[in-house]
Amino acid sequence: MEKDTRTKLIETATPLFADKGLAGVSVRELAHAAGANVAAVSYHFGGKEGLYHAVLEYQFEPIAAALENIGAMPSLPPVERLTLYTSLVAGVHHQRPYLLRFVHSELTSPTAAFEAVVKKYIPRIFHFLHQSLEEGVAAGDFRPGLDIGFAVISLAGILNFYFIAKPLARQLLPIGEFSDERYVNQAFAIYLNGIRRNDHE
DSSP: OOOOHHHHHHHHHHHHHHHHTTTTOOHHHHHHHHTOOTHHHHHHHSSHHHHHHHHHHHHHHHHHHHHHHHHTOTTSOHHHHHHHHHHHHHHHHHHOTTHHHHHHHHHHSOOHHIIIIIHHHHHHHHHHHHHHHHHHHHTTSBOTTOOHHHHHHHHHHHHHHHHHSHHHHHHHSOOOTTHHHHHHHHHHHHHHHHHBOOTTO
16 A cells, blocks of 8 residues: 555655754755655645654654553563563664664754653653662662662663664674674673672672
């Protein structure tokens, strides 16, 4: 089935915005890439900024869905909850390969979408990870002296940096068919080993 104009605009605008930024892409270029009339951008999104907002929302959709799915299992122990989250990370980056490029761009040169979109999702992720680690400490699974805020940032860095540095990693490592999943699984195993409570604590 042929995609509707709105979907085409979002899909074709994604790599253009990721490569050139919001200011670097014209409405005419966006419409031409989607095979649409210039007026379609205003009709569907109210303008270029509205389309950019929609693209960012599209980038974060898989993360929101993952958190909702995990949230639907409230009895899941903290370790299993974090394990499930990390197993979904590779899938999210596979579905949205431009996600981290947008996040980095918004963190270093924020647009109006930073407040409207990015700050809507990043705190959700932080809260989920913080709560899971906090419950893990309370349950005796993780070290009692764990600085939970730093532990959240550490986990985010461990899981995401590989996908930022992947072009370099391709030159240094033999990249196999399931290398993303292998990396995420091993990285989390190392992280988990570092935060687990040991017999002396």
